[in-house]
Amino acid sequence: MEKNADVIVAKCAGFCPGVKRAIDRVLELEADGKKPVYTIGPLIHNKQVTDMLAAKQITAIDTPDHASDKSGVLVIRAHGITPDFQKQIQSYGMEVVDATCPLVKHAQNIIEQFASQGYHTVIVGEGDHAEVIGLMGYTHGKGTVVSGPEEAEKLPYFDKVNVVSQTTQKESVFYATAETIQKRAGVCQISNTICQPTKDRQKETIEQAQHADLVIVVGGKHSANTTRLALLCKGLAPSVQHVETEAELNEDLIKQSPRIFITAGASTPDWVIERVAARVKQLRAQPNEGETNEY
Numbered sequence: 001m002e003k004n005a006d007v008i009v010a011k012c013a014g015f016c017p018g019v020k021r022a023i024d025r026v027l028e029l030e031a032d033g034k035k036p037v038y039t040i041g042p043l044i045h046n047k048q049v050t051d052m053l054a055a056k057q058i059t060a061i062d063t064p065d066h067a068s069d070k071s072g073v074l075v076i077r078a079h080g081i082t083p084d085f086q087k088q089i090q091s092y093g094m095e096v097v098d099a100t101c102p103l104v105k106h107a108q109n110i111i112e113q114f115a116s117q118g119y120h121t122v123i124v125g126e127g128d129h130a131e132v133i134g135l136m137g138y139t140h141g142k143g144t145v146v147s148g149p150e151e152a153e154k155l156p157y158f159d160k161v162n163v164v165s166q167t168t169q170k171e172s173v174f175y176a177t178a179e180t181i182q183k184r185a186g187v188c189q190i191s192n193t194i195c196q197p198t199k200d201r202q203k204e205t206i207e208q209a210q211h212a213d214l215v216i217v218v219g220g221k222h223s224a225n226t227t228r229l230a231l232l233c234k235g236l237a238p239s240v241q242h243v244e245t246e247a248e249l250n251e252d253l254i255k256q257s258p259r260i261f262i263t264a265g266a267s268t269p270d271w272v273i274e275r276v277a278a279r280v281k282q283l284r285a286q287p288n289e290g291e292t293n294e295y
């Protein structure tokens with residue numbers, strides 16, 4: 001039997017359109033000779049990519065105060081920022097390029113639309129995530145972040161509430177939370193702002209992971225969406241390994257697992273996924289102890 005027949009690499013693995021767009025934009029700026037290029041926060045949480053960008057003198061800074069060369073370009077990353085911070089960075093006189101993902105902008109617009117009608121906003125997500133910090137800036141000062149239904153139980157009654165989601169949230173968590181809030185509100189607007197690429201990735205993961213003996217999730221250990229993907233898989237497959245590169249692969253587990261599914265977070269570049277997949281296939285092609293490749 002072909003030992004690699006049951007190694008499946010996810011079709012939705014790797015850069016989402018928003019991250020790809022932001023990275024392409026900074027690389028274009030650098031190629032056009034716009035130097036130095038500063039990004040407000042790391043473009044993505046993937047060490048291999050941030051190392052590649054650093055080699056091109058594309059550096060992440062927290063605030064324009066940290067830009068040593070004020071003739072450089074400031075890039076707003078895919079996660080977006082608050083409108084107040086946007087005004088502040090525009091006052092520095094540096095060129096500003098907005099690479100906020102259009103799907104994050106869509107979530108910002110929905111929050112703004114209902115907040116301007118007096119709705120309180122509840123965001124289902126991680127309060128310390130850059131995208132959520134940016135989204136909070138659109139709530140007109142009336143926003144709350146909850147991680148799930150348990151935290152939503154503790155919320156007060158709202159006359160009018162708009163429940164939105166971090167774009168990479170798990171859909172079942174979003175709806176369970178929205179349902180909890182709906183029970184304790186007058187008017188409850190439910191705005192599912194999970195982006196389509198995240199929905200597609202979650203759907204494929206659920207379909208494939210439950211038929212796998214081992215799921216390998218490739219991506220940065222600090223990447224929220226990759227970590228969430230690994231957590232999702234833990235409830236579906238008997239073994240799950242989250243690796244940043246092929247060097248961390250568990251060789252024994254790979255050789256023992258008949259069906260392997262390889263997936264990756266939205267911030268993992270294709271070349272890292274390809275190297276992991278190639279190493280997995282190479283390991284499976286090697287004979288186990290006591291076996292031989294000769295016929």
Ligand code: SF4
Binds near residue numbers: 018101197198
């Ligand atoms: S995860 Fe979705 S919303 Fe976030 S950057 Fe990617 S495509 Fe845009």
